[in-house]
Amino acid sequence: MTIVGELINSSRKVVKEAVQNRDEKVIRELAKVQTDAGATFLDVNCGNMIHDEEEVMEWLVNTIQDEVEMPLCIDSPKASALEVGLNLCKFGRPMINSLSGEEGRYEAIVPLVKKFDAKIVVLCMDHTGMPVTSDDRMKVVDDLYAKLTKDGIKDDDMYFDPLVKPISSVTTAGKEVLDTVRKIKVKYPDVHFMCGLSNISYGLPNRSLLNRLFVVQTMTLGMDGYVLDPANSSMMADIVASTALHGQDSYCGGYIKAHRKGLLG
Amino acid sequence: MATLEQVSQCVVDGDVAGVQGIVKQLIDAKTPPMDIINKGLVAGMNIVAPLFKSGEMFVPEVMESAETMNKGMELVKPLILDTDMTTKGKIMIGTVNGDLHDIGKNLLIMMIESSGYTVIDLGVDVKEETFVSAIKEHQPDIVGMSSMLTTTMMKMESTVAEMVKGGVRDKVKVIIGGAPISPDFVDEVKADGYAEDASTAVELCDRMMASI
Numbered sequence: 001m002t003i004v005g006e007l008i009n010s011s012r013k014v015v016k017e018a019v020q021n022r023d024e025k026v027i028r029e030l031a032k033v034q035t036d037a038g039a040t041f042l043d044v045n046c047g048n049m050i051h052d053e054e055e056v057m058e059w060l061v062n063t064i065q066d067e068v069e070m071p072l073c074i075d076s077p078k079a080s081a082l083e084v085g086l087n088l089c090k091f092g093r094p095m096i097n098s099l100s101g102e103e104g105r106y107e108a109i110v111p112l113v114k115k116f117d118a119k120i121v122v123l124c125m126d127h128t129g130m131p132v133t134s135d136d137r138m139k140v141v142d143d144l145y146a147k148l149t150k151d152g153i154k155d156d157d158m159y160f161d162p163l164v165k166p167i168s169s170v171t172t173a174g175k176e177v178l179d180t181v182r183k184i185k186v187k188y189p190d191v192h193f194m195c196g197l198s199n200i201s202y203g204l205p206n207r208s209l210l211n212r213l214f215v216v217q218t219m220t221l222g223m224d225g226y227v228l229d230p231a232n233s234s235m236m237a238d239i240v241a242s243t244a245l246h247g248q249d250s251y252c253g254g255y256i257k258a259h260r261k262g263l264l265g
Numbered sequence: 266m267a268t269l270e271q272v273s274q275c276v277v278d279g280d281v282a283g284v285q286g287i288v289k290q291l292i293d294a295k296t297p298p299m300d301i302i303n304k305g306l307v308a309g310m311n312i313v314a315p316l317f318k319s320g321e322m323f324v325p326e327v328m329e330s331a332e333t334m335n336k337g338m339e340l341v342k343p344l345i346l347d348t349d350m351t352t353k354g355k356i357m358i359g360t361v362n363g364d365l366h367d368i369g370k371n372l373l374i375m376m377i378e379s380s381g382y383t384v385i386d387l388g389v390d391v392k393e394e395t396f397v398s399a400i401k402e403h404q405p406d407i408v409g410m411s412s413m414l415t416t417t418m419m420k421m422e423s424t425v426a427e428m429v430k431g432g433v434r435d436k437v438k439v440i441i442g443g444a445p446i447s448p449d450f451v452d453e454v455k456a457d458g459y460a461e462d463a464s465t466a467v468e469l470c471d472r473m474m475a476s477i
Contacts, residue, residue: 011415011445047415048445077416129365129389168324169368203324 005034101126134179168203276309279329359387
């Protein structure tokens with residue numbers, strides 16, 4: 001299970017202020033909290049710092065790595081900012097978030113995937129727009145999978161993001177994601193998945209209930225990666241329990257360990 | 266005997282199935298069509314909007330209410346002249362060049378339209394020059410731009426620049442919104458206003474119209 005800790009993102013007020021004041025303490029603390037809570041990657045996103053994204057990226061990556069020895073998920077739509085971050089990654093193989101079939105984006109990002117031997121998050125969208133149905137998504141997946149394979153990227157390094165949209169706006173949005181995960185899993189059994197969850201519950205009350213159930217539903221169909229707040233202990237408990245129930249936790253070791261640490265509530 | 270209050274209540278309840286029956290009865294009873302619109306359908310949305318803002322109603326309910334209002338409108342509209350329809354103003358909305366996200370924009374359009382504005386929806390991925398030619402064609406009071414991606418935020422600036430070049434910048438108010446957008450971005454891209462969500466955007470438009 002891949003858990004990308006989402007908290008170091010400059011669109012969050014606390015991070016934006018820390019960046020502006022170059023307040024290392026806040027960033028170090030966020031890195032530590034997420035690492036302790038079981039994240040397997042830490043996301044680094046400063047895409048809204050339009051005028052000095054590269055400089056901020058450098059400061060964030062260095063600050064995080066001064067505190068924890070974790071692989072990082074370098075998150076930016078801008079190739080130059082990605083390159084700055086990737087160049088500095090010291091611990092394990094980095095992940096790039098993200099690539100898509102949109103014009104120019106594939107060509108800009110793939111050389112970086114190769115140069116830095118990175119894992120890659122692949123969005124199920126292209127220049128034709130945001131997908132609605134699982135079939136729309138599969139067209140993009142088929143196309144990008146073929147291109148990535150031709151470019152020498154291994155299945156094991158691809159993380160497909162089925163693009164979660166709010167059920168408050170399109171009632172079937174959740175079902176289309178579930179169908180997409182199922183179809184990808186059947187057709188390309190060795191690739192991985194990545195998704196941001198919380199979009200699913202936008203516009204509705206009691207969002208955490210929907211988010212938690214959607215983790216279990218998507219995991220049931222083969223989803224194995226999430227961008228989320230690992231400090232959300234109920235969510236992490238659901239993931240640990242669900243992993244065990246799927247027979248992916250040898251001798252239930254992870255489940256029992258989490259229990260002993262008091263992480264299962 | 267059907268009443269205008271029942272029409273409002275249908276809108277508040279999102280009673281898509283029931284609204285047309287009641288509106289038909291009112292039409293048969295010779296109720297003035299503009300009353301059905303203003304004191305029935307729109308009055309219902311005027312109850313919905315503050316409930317949404319205060320968190321008592323949720324997105325799907327608001328969408329159902331808007332659909333209910335539109336169902337009622339379908340019956341009434343053929344009975345009125347275009348000149349009878351009063352509008353609070355004309356608002357043009359589009360997602361900037363390169364941005365394909367439409368959920369927030371569509372919600373906003375629904376809220377603005379149901380509060381009494383005429384809306385021109387330019388859709389998603391709207392090129393700079395398209396904004397300009399559409400402003401020339403439709404002459405809106407306010408132009409709203411949304412961006413949901415950090416990659417497309419700066420397209421707001423180039424769109425405003427294109428408006429200046431096309432000589433239409435001073436003929437409209439420009440408002441912006443979207444997930445990565447913050448209030449201080451207004452000055453940066455030389456816009457006139459920012460709203461963080463759909464109901465705030467309606468209030469912003471009301472304030473701007475009062476100052477035009």
